[in-house]
Amino acid sequence: DAGITQSPRHKVTETGTPVTLRCHQTENHRYMYWYRQDPGHGLRLIHYSYGVKDTDKGEVSDGYSVSRSKTEDFLLTLESATSSQTSVYFCAISEGSVGTEAFFGQGTRLTVV
């Protein structure tokens, strides 16, 4: 299994509070991605990174920010959580972009009440 760890695995938070999810990899892969999975929507890309300090928006980036200060860590922050951000969040890593498979973490279930 690819060395990718998400933390926390479960979190319940209140509306309006900031939340940070962490993705940690031991594979030294260049690319890291954050997705959210919701019924009827599949997996939607939030943000991704193609190197340290290099990030870009995905399909559903509003309300989210990311940071990558080290190759191994990719942080996803919800500045002010809303109930619509209740979801399962997955981090993924890959060596390249086009033409290479991505490996996924186990997911973080976030509930905003």
Next chain:
Amino acid sequence: DQQVKQNSPSLSVQEGRISILNCDYTNSMFDYFLWYKKYPAEGPTFLISISSIKDKNEDGRFTVFLNKSAKHLSLHIVPSQPGDSAVYFCAASGHTDKLIFGTGTRLQVFP
């Protein structure tokens, strides 16, 4: 605007028969396609992929077909097994670094 679509949310197939999962895409710049399988409470795992320069790729019981003119790909599983019951996602990438997924199809293989 969904660039990768899986129009069948679910599929039920008898064990031993063929399962065919379909995927359509709209972005002609996509040139690499992947299929992932996902079990409950786990992250998706890579299954098989195909480059746009090919129209077929086979790996054991799994075959992916690509029809570029129709912007359509399909995953065939033969023979289907109960352990294949999962959610299947197709994904596409192209000139950008983004890996875009479809909405998923839940496959159930019954005895």
